[in-house]
Amino acid sequence: MRNSPGQGARDLKELQKEILESRACPRLIRYCGLVAQQKRAMFSAERYWGKAVPCFGDPEAQLVIIELAPTAHGGNRTGRILTGDRAGDFLFQAVYDLRFANQPNSLHRNDGMKLTKLLHHWCCALGSSPKQTNAD
Numbered sequence: 001m002r003n004s005p006g007q008g009a010r011d012l013k014e015l016q017k018e019i020l021e022s023r024a025c026p027r028l029i030r031y032c033g034l035v036a037q038q039k040r041a042m043f044s045a046e047r048y049w050g051k052a053v054p055c056f057g058d059p060e061a062q063l064v065i066i067e068l069a070p071t072a073h074g075g076n077r078t079g080r081i082l083t084g085d086r087a088g089d090f091l092f093q094a095v096y097d098l099r100f101a102n103q104p105n106s107l108h109r110n111d112g113m114k115l116t117k118l119l120h121h122w123c124c125a126l127g128s129s130p131k132q133t134n135a136d
């Protein structure tokens with residue numbers, strides 16, 4: 001049974017809110033905050049997002065891409081999954097070529113990138129990213 005019109009957008013908005021408010025992985029929260037403070041030199045003038053990165057794309061998606069935790073100086077910096085890093089350069093060009101995106105690259109979260117029939121989401125694989133320390 002299909003959702004009512006607009007239900008997917010409402011559900012996606014709720015999911016994004018849950019992601020931004022989640023404290024389920026204290027290690028990830030600490031890691032994102034630390035990376036946002038100890039910036040890579042080439043991005044030292046930029047303000048890092050430094051928190052959980054919401055999913056991105058079409059709420060009525062036919063295809064979902066799931067990646068492991070946002071990259072330190074890509075999604076954690078820009079606030080959008082894979083935006084501003086090499087993996088994103090490759091992915092966004094590919095989804096553009098397949099007509100799932102309106103432009104071939106994404107540099108920041110307000111660059112006009114739109115995904116059609118595609119949703120990009122991430123998950124944190126505990127124990128692999130971010131690296132577990134003896135303190136955990």
